[in-house]
Amino acid sequence: MAAVGRIVRAMKAFTYRSRLSLDDLALVERPDPVPGPHEVVIRVDAVSLNYRDVAIARGVYGGLTVPLVPASDAAGEVIAIGPGASRFEIGARVCPAYVPDWIDGPVNEIVAQRRLGGPSPGVLAEKIVVHEGALVRAPKGWSAIEAATLPIAGVSAWQALVVDAGVRPGDCVAVTGTGGAAVFLVQIALAAGAQPIVIGRDARKLARIAAIGARTVDSTIHAEWDERVRAMTHGRGVDIFVDGIGGDGLERAVRATRVGGTVCLFGFVAGTRPSLDLVATIRRSITLRATSGGSRASFEALVRAIEIREMRPIVDRVFPFEEAPAALAYLAESSPFGKVVIG
Known part of the structure; x- marks a missing residue:
């Protein structure tokens, strides 16, 4: 079923507004995303951080421009489906792929161009719109906080x-x-x-x-x-x-x-x-x-292995959504054992 193309309310997102710096990371309101052909809208339930996010916040990652919504790793629930999208149904628990165009096989210059959280918009928002081909189902029995640890690490x-x-x-x-x-x-x-x-x-x-x-x-x-x-x-x-x-x-x-x-x-x-x-x-x-990320096929194989081996991630600390800058600062200043998650 296609999503209704009207703005229900504003949703919140974090963005670097004028420069890549933690003190410029602000919580802003944006219109609810509306899915286009073969796209879905995901309600983001958890976001995990990587050292890459710290490097971007310090301005040492290179080649990225503002405004930019940071972070690449998320898990959530499909809440709207665009025309022609058929891989997932409403209510499916999914994770977006960090390199959304890398479906299978070796990486190449074309598929490596887009990466969530820079240069493409990231996932540190209440809702995101993603092409259905760039989604992987979350492992069965995993919480959103656990599943959000997967896309990069x-x-x-x-x-x-x-x-x-x-x-x-x-x-x-x-x-x-x-x-x-x-x-x-x-x-x-x-x-x-x-x-x-x-x-x-x-x-x-x-x-x-x-x-x-x-x-x-x-x-x-x-x-x-x-x-x-x-x-x-x-x-x-x-x-x-x-x-x-x-x-x-x-x-x-x-x-x-x-x-x-x-x-x-x-x-x-x-x-x-x-x-x-x-x-x-x-x-x-x-x-x-x-190695920088992996293909969707690798992500799907990892999920199968997780379910067969009954693996679980280790989460060091969880921050509420509104404290995302503090979560980034914590990752930058400490040496966590396991993942730092916002959720």
Whole structure:
């Protein structure tokens, strides 16, 4: 059934008005969205944040213009359907894809152009309109707060490990950090029959991730953590290293990876210009891959795996919608274990 094309009331959204800065993020009123052909309107029930959102708020992500509604990860309910839309019914619980035009196969220049939360409008609003082809059903039994954690962190973890690196049972996978993406990487590695090793600096968080099933390396104790990782793998090195930190840790990641292994570049919390010993990288025949989001097909495969394995995300803290700027500040200033969610 087509939605009625009249404004029922104004809805609220957060937007950067004149510049990309947290002190310019304002709550504004906008007309209710009306779906066009093959579009649906989603009532947004929860939004999760990523370090990408912090980088955008700091103006260091590059190439984005204002006004801009931030954030890319959401979950909600379909409340209106445009002409010709048939993939979902009213009441369906869904998540929009972070890269809405990437349906399947390898990424390319055309499908990678649009990304929610910059350059395309984001999801930090009470309602959003989305093309039906860019939606994925939420996992059965998951709350909106849980489902909102998936579009970047969960899907990128799946894309990096399963699609790009081809993780296999028995592989050893190293992960840096204990944030939301790192937790998903550990969970997916375990579900694939691989053994994760997590390198971090917070003993309490490392203990929590060890309880999930990972082995850990405390880099405050083992400053030469690459040597510690190699010792834990009997001198061989890990099969796959997923570096979510960036900065100068990339060289160590290469040294911690076996000959012929894969290093996935996944984040840049510690910096965007890492040093790299090219001779060592070439000599060890290391494959370097960069992962940024994933296809709709990867998202759908992740949802199926979640339901089969009965996985659950870890949420660090939930903020009410009106406190979205505080949620972004919290993510920027702290080091959460799991995801920060607005809902």
